[in-house]
Amino acid sequence: MKFVIESLTKNGGRLGQLHIKDGAPEQRTPLLMQTTKGGSIPCLSADVFESHVTRKPQVLQFTLSTIDQMTEALAQWNRADRGLSDYVGFPGHLNVLLLRDPCEMTPAGGNDRDIQPLFTRRGKESLSPQRYMEMVASLKPDIYQGLCDADTNADSSKKRVQKSVDRTEKFMQYIYENKSKVESALLAPIVGGYNTFARTQSIKHAHEQPADSYGGYVFEGFHTNGLAATTLDASKLLPIVQHCVGQLEEGKPRMVPGAYTPLTTLELIGLGMDLFDTSYAYCAAVNFKALTFTFAQDADAVVHVPFLDITDDANKEDFTPLLKKCDCLSCKKHTRAYLHHLYKTNELLGPILLMIHNLHHYLAFFEAIRQSIASDGLQQLTELVRRQNGDSQVDYGIAPNRKVISKATMGKGFAAAAV
Template identity: 65%
Template sequence: MKFVINKQISRDSGRLGQLLIQRGEGAGQLQLRTPLLMQTTKGGSIPYLSGNVFEYVSKEQQPLLLQLTLSTMDQMAESLLQYPSGLSAYVGYPGYPNVLLFRDPCETTPSGGNDRDVVPLYTRHGKGSITAQRYMELMDSFAPDLYQGLCDADTNADSSKKRVQKSVDRTERFMDYCYEQHGKLDRLSKSTLLAPIVGGYSTYARTQSIKHARQQPANSFGGYVLEGFHTNGLSATHLEASKLLPIVKHCVTELDDEKPRMMCGAYTPLMILELVRLGVDMFDTSYAYCAAVNYKALTFNFELNDENGCPKQTPFLDITDDTLKEDFRPLVANCSCLACQKHTRAYVHHLYKTNELLGPILLMVHNLHHYMAFFETIHKSMASDKLSELAKLLNADSTADYSIAKNVKVINKAGMGKGFVSATN
């Protein structure tokens, strides 16, 4: 993988670039624009959507990067060793580049269970423990295009100094082994290792983690993953900008400019714009998923040239609201997604009331379409140096709350799991 900066707009205004990923002999390179929106998956599948439906949603957004997670795919390692066509083809998306991460950004990761030599891995089968040796064996089985190095990222804004320092020390030990094995394992010869940067909300600890990564040989890794800011799931939507952004800015000033920077999690659209401004290059769609499973359709306005734009437009449409039962408008006016073109608010509300599986499918179709269009607008805004105007538009109503609250409404327990589900984030 190579990373090329096409344009540095202006100071604190982000950067436009490209990830160049080689897809096998004779297959050429895929060019992925940054800021990049990775497609979050569960078990290798886009949540609630079949491959055909997802291709319809993303038909104007090719190529895309699949974000896979070990916590939802650990059981596939053995069979992948026998599959010759690669990881993306195995999960039904041949030709798509992929990145394999440790944790699922869509679900809250329980705290605890860390030890000197192991990191807890939470899967649908329960809690397990994984060593650096076992982790690299799994990476060798999966052979992803990009993968995250093993780290202790069990920190957040409330973590003590002692806990933060332990996360840095353990991550250094894990990564020493990962760096060593990455150059030895044959199946990883074409994979790119991403160095995790941990340290909670301590600039001193973050500097220590960055220093350890930068001490490695130049070709040891190809990018950075900034970890340890939240516990995934809905927690990422509630982060305070005044606490997060100074730490990210500190990290960015100490990282290599020629390597991409990734931050995973359900950051709010306003936070995304601030992180892009600071120079973060890669994000994911977990925000769209977290909204969907909590019965919310994304409705925030990001059209800079929309003369009819409504500054009072709320970030979400809560489809559990009974006032929607006779509302025959689309989820968002003028939206071109399948859900808005074919169905109404009243119908999606009816699907919620009856626990029909089509409900979350339509919400995921809309939310992904809306969020991907938002990133297209980010690209256009950066190219014309109007990122600040986009941020101003999203913040037109200073009282608007982009954080996602866990839904606590339940129709009936018998219907759980068949359609809309009770979020566990």
């Protein structure tokens, strides 16, 4: 894996080219990875995604907690030049393997000195460094993160934070010593909660390794995933990230998984972060919200809202698209009233149309981010997203939608999202 910086702007942000493996197209950063669950993009088949979201090759974000059951089958799969993306029906797409699902809250606890808990659909599994490397060898992702203890957040005690750093160092020492058994590129985990001393210790351990031991960094331990990332206090997060970035070399990409809000994402990019995922778009969709925030620098003076709640009865007779000027399938062919009807009737098409729109909108958002960095306009874009042409900062946090769903419809359409 190679990373080349195209430009650094005086007002924040950096553009780069990420070359993951030979023969694969280069990816421009800041990069939006496509979050998957069980090897699939939520609610969408590969054909629907490529036909109605984007035809450009993507980087898929797989999580071991949702695909661990595939390891035995993949170990026996005679795939020659085919990889993990081919196995799940996305040939031609690159992939990254993480431990935890950024779309769902990761349970706390279950930590032990020599193992890391992995919370799967079948329950909690015990993951030793040896077992983890065996699974990575079977899955053969293009990039994988190092095993780490990321069971920390803003409320974690100093003792819990220090244990996460010490256990991660122990796990990573084994992985550094045995990484030659795996051809995939490694991301070194940086942990330590909201403690600058602990984060520095984690960075120092990575820097003590040979220069070619890993290809980039992944920042873990700021939240418990799921909706928690959409409501975290950015005023606590950003100083810690800034402290860490000041100790990192420029020539390696930096990933921050999780459902960070569009505003927090822009602020993280301004500090020099490069790789993000679509878990925010997913969290919005499963809580019946269509993303409607504007990022067009030439937007009109109308005050925009972050998202539209399609369960609101005000949409019952609203025959306008989810978002004006959006050219996704959902907005070109359907209306707010129709999406509201699909919610009311628990139709399977509802989540599909909502995911198509949210992913399309978020991909366009990242394209606008790259353009703004190229023109040294990231600060102006950040301010637009912060206030949406209004006088005060808008709230991008996503609260759980508590709509009542009958047991008879559980598992169908939008009902599955509300359970």
